[in-house]
Amino acid sequence: MKTPIRLAITAAISTAMLAGCATTSGYNDPYGQPRQGQQGYSESSGMSRTQKGALIGALAGVAAGLLSGDDATERRQRALVGLGVGGLAGGAIGNYQDRQERALRDSMQGTGVDVVRQGDNITLNMPSNITFDFDKSDLKPAFYPVLDQVANTLREYDQTIVEVAGHTDSVGADAYNQQLSERRASSVGSYLMGKGLVRDRFILVGAGETRPIASNDTDAGRAQNRRVEITLVPIRS
Secondary structure, eight states: OOOHHHHHHHHHHHHHHHHHHTTOTTOOSTTSOOOTTSTTOOTTTSOOHHHHHHHHHHHTTTOSSOSSHHHHHHHHHHHHHHTTOOOBOTHHHHHHHHHHHHHHHHHHTTTTOEEEEETTEEEEEEEHHHHOOTTOOSOOGGGHHHHHHHHHHHHHSOSEEEEEEEEOOSSSOHHHHHHHHHHHHHHHHHHHHTTTOOGGGEEEEEOTTSSOSSOTTSHHHHHHHSEEEEEEEEOBO
16 A cells, blocks of 8 residues: 555655656657757756746655655554554544654754654754764764754654654765765764664665655755754554
8 A cells, every 4th residue: 555655655656756757848869858969868867947946846745754665664663563563543643743742843943953744753954064964974072962953753652663864965876865864874873873872763774866855956056955854653553
């Protein structure tokens, strides 16, 4: 069964691709794409900047969220229930996440971390300008107090799975960016686990440059794409 997030992503991609195709009628390529050397050509993807922009815009609202997928989440839930971590059911799930969301919003005020709620999942968007230096995966010491606040909330609300996902901009090779995103996720996850949180709650994953939330054609857009997202998923009984 497809989750609402997956359905939203599928719909967004379809809409964006249709919108992109509608803007290419003036090109000579038989498939509607600008030829190499024409303005708007992207050698890495074969998509015009217009198409890429439409796709990014459509996905921006659903970019935050789980990357590891339903299967990984369900396996982690079963493992935690087996360890004696109680699950949530029915209306208790929404109430639990409402309280956790309020706690996170209060503690993250003025830190530069965005708190995003999608259904019963809560995502913390941590841009790299406050977590890492450019092209680095070592946490900035100034960010330790912020992660300490996150750890305190995760300790209080321990009936959640914690997915830590690293992201990069499009500068550099795909393989390098994938590895960098994984190292960034590992840095954040390891710091939080070092604060006494149960390791079995954590899923660490890297998305590389595959899930931009802004255009990679500008410095500002690339800065937004260099980030770590922490998504909190309730453990269901």
